[in-house]
Amino acid sequence: MKRVLTAESRAAYKKWFDSFSSDEQRELVNMGVACGADSKFFKHEILDILSHLDNERLKSNRLLFKKFAERYISLVPNHIRPHVNWALLENSRDYRAWFANRQMFVFNCLVVKDIYEHSKDKNSSYLLWVPIIDDHTPETCKSFSSKVFNILDKEFQEHAVEHWSRPQEGCRCSLISITHAQAEKYLIDMNMSA
Known part of the structure; x- marks a missing residue:
């Protein structure tokens, strides 16, 4: 894929x-x-x-x-195009980057889902949601910081669709594919630090 x-x-x-x-x-x-x-x-x-x-x-x-x-x-998909702020697109690198980040987020979802569907290997179906956190990061991005999801998780799909439905200046979220063992370790580490 x-x-x-x-x-x-x-x-x-x-x-x-x-x-x-x-x-x-x-x-x-x-x-x-x-x-x-x-x-x-x-x-x-x-x-x-x-x-x-x-x-x-x-x-x-x-x-x-x-x-x-x-x-x-x-x-980018048709439903996003009417929401484009052309002045920001021209003048804000962060705003421009949102569109590329969105496409790469979706690309990573498709690749991980395809690997899972063709191999049925549960080891390959986990994603780590990783926003870059700084002074410009929207609160909606911060709430996903270091969350682990399974690619088939409906909650993940709903969050992803909602999060990427409109341009957000300052959003630089990405996905990293991780193994089942990495997901378990990450969740244990997160629970211990909470």
């Missing part, structure tokens, strides 16, 4: 990048903006575009920046 999703992202990104005119492509190269789909370190289109949205030279070209911003938002 992971390879398939990454390959699909790579192909779509190449196709989109190739849709620029030759003049636009030349200008992008001069700005230091290149399609990273062929890089061996490529993970997902949304991450590559996120890095380009920080490029000051790209920002100074309103037309090209708009194309990148629109492509970036086109990669």
Whole structure:
């Protein structure tokens, strides 16, 4: 599943990048903006575009920046798009990062669920919800700090859907897949510290 999703992202990104005119492509190269789909370190289109949205030279070209911003938002589900604050998208790196974090959160869920469904290995079905905690972290993120879930847990699915239904500035939550033994140890350690 992971390879398939990454390959699909790579192909779509190449196709989109190739849709620029030759003049636009030349200008992008001069700005230091290149399609990273062929890089061996490529993970997902949304991450590559996120890095380009920080490029000051790209920002100074309103037309090209708009194309990148629109492509970036086109990669998130339709129900989220009406809630996009375009001024924040342009000016706040944390806000922009929320969309990529959401996509990677969902990607990690899909990969872990696929591994579990194809192997029925209960060892591979646990996720650790890990928000980055700082002065900008919303309270909703803090409540999930270091929570362990099973991928099949309905409560996890409900929390994830609710948490990621609208953009939240300052949210930098992620998921880490962990083994059954790690989940048990983590829960024991959490109970001891409480």
